[in-house]
Amino acid sequence: MKNEKILKSNNIPLYMVIFSVVVLTMPLWLEPIGAAYPDLLQKFAIFGIFAVGFNILFGLTGYLSFGHATFLGVGSYTAVWSFKLLTMNVLPAIIFSMVLAGIFALLIGYISLRRSGIYFSILTLAFAQMSYNLAYSVLTPITNGETGLQLSKNDPRVVDGLFVEVGQGIPSTNLFGLEMSGYQGFYFCAVLLIIAFYISLKIFNSPFGLNLRAIKSNQTRMSYTGYNTKPYLLAAFVISGMFAGLAGGLLAVTDPLAGAERMQWTASGEVVLMTILGGVGTLLGPLLGVGIIKYLENIFSSIGVKELGDFFSFVPDSMHAFVVDFSSLFVGEGWHLTLGLLFMIIVIFLPGGIMQGFDKIKNLMSKKDKE
Template sequence: MDTVSRKGELRLMLIFSAAVLLMPVWLSPFGAAYPDLLQKFAIFGIFAVGFNILFGLTGYLSFGHAVFLGVGSYAAVWSFKLFTMNVIPAVIFGVIFSGIFAALIGFVSLRRSGIYFSILTLAFAQMSYNLAYSVLTPITNGETGLQLRLHDLRMIDALFIEAGEGLPLTNLFGIKMSGYPGFYFCAVLLIIGFYLALRVKNSPFGLALKAIKSNQTRMGYTGFNSRPYMLSAFMISGMYAGLAGALLAVTDPLAGAERMQWTASGEVVLMTILGGAGTLIGPLLGAGLIKYFENIFSSYDDSLLHQAFSYLPDAMNDVVVGMISPFVGDGWHLTLGALFMVIIIFLPGGIVGGITHLWQRLVKKNQEPTEMEGKQQ
């Protein structure tokens, strides 16, 4: 029944864990090894892995997944405000609330498929965004965003800890959750999330999801009720997003409505397609790439470019910098767009698809695909 060997699974998990935990080392030559960006890699990795369970396996394209990210964040921040600065309840609340939201939205949206499903999720997302932005301001604090205050209730903390002078920090039983400890917390959750996604993909449940992708109508005719499977997949994927949202609040206790905006929903679609939809590792690569562009490319400016090309003669330097500068700094969207087009046109399977292709060409002898890219088609 299980086409992927347990051994292969284990090997993949080991390599994956090592790669994630050692990110601070191997990312430093790229200028990306600082806690905030590493946290973002791990968090949006979780978001994309979860999104892939829905989109990659069942082919249902949700255009409103950022809702669950936002719900997770708001739930986590409220947990900080009302109960405790410990992150465990915050994460649990984030996942539970996003699960409930996913059940509600999924129940309605999943009555339709294809483009109608996408539009329904988009409509729900915009609704939630506007609610958070201007209607539910007592809960969400509108555009300013929900923030911690000195005089928050913090019922559980108040019993055990003497309040300090400044704002308390989010912590895991005393370990503060900003900086590197925050990254490792997210990284461990990413590894667990990745393992669960792997198990889902290789389970009979996962098989049913893939069957839905290949032909849902036929499944219906054979007497297979696919709706519970769809709803579960939608909820699981929403809960991953909620986890990611809660982690955003854990590493930086603030929740804003813009996390729910349609651009945020679009971003996770981009991540998944860029990396390779349906593959396990692809969405992670996509998430990393987009966050890298957003944070590093946007910080390049002309003076930095002049420095980088200082080995060229002055006239040449100016020409080269003039050619490159529209693509960095505030032009990072442009570069990302161009890259996205190149990948869609030349590598329809995303980055992972491209690597697989290359690998198969190089190693003609070993035609058997490895499990990382194995069962996507």
């Protein structure tokens, strides 16, 4: 980790403009690779927020949390409850999601951060499993257990009841009348992603961010210089928990349904994978990771044996069946196998993720220039 600021402050506006344009035009430039449909775009933006938040904790402080999916789940449940009880407007829903996830993060973080290293990972994992198990069993009145929390026609929706006539069927989520599905949903998430990214950029460049990086490089020395590291860590934990809560809330906004499986520790593992794949502690890395994993997941899991057969039609007949069989291991249901392999390869050869790969290429190029 380099100790210089990632960006010079006067470059930030330009950087943000470029970033915003790139994010908002995703429907255009993702068209050629077939990824430009609302469902997937929403996922890019939502998990982008999740990973950006996770990166604030893991990337800056080096504390590996294995329980971040808890906050995602809490966010989703809160948002759905807000839809059920108050209004279908999404603003209160995501605000409540962030607040409640923040409170959860404060409690869990306060206890977990008393330890560091692998013990911290185990503690967060333990809390995540507790929340997951409780959501499945005793908290069924709140979480609706295995079925998952859903909207129904008979929900009170107190605030909506004051202004809007009760219509037929289940109303859809909206932002002051603008329906939050399809591209509108995506643009809403994208705007929030841009805001989240801006906050993370500010944190990376702030003295607070520097403190966090100092904790990562040498916590003992940090406390010898008179810093109490705990409040900084807790703040980072809560912020990243709130990002996760926001992402959870948005998941519920685009599809008003919340299930406990969102809180399972493998879901926490997924965000770790995304962050690592892109590059821990870099600004853009986590977003790259999200894009790649969600895109590949989408492509690979939809490929079946028939598509493989067509794809490998150039292979000689004698080998054809074998090649198709072998590659069917990696697609469709077996997509996770590809993910696991990809992940191992990244950790083994490029611990800094794809961003490190870029750096290496850049270094090679500049060396060639000199010669």
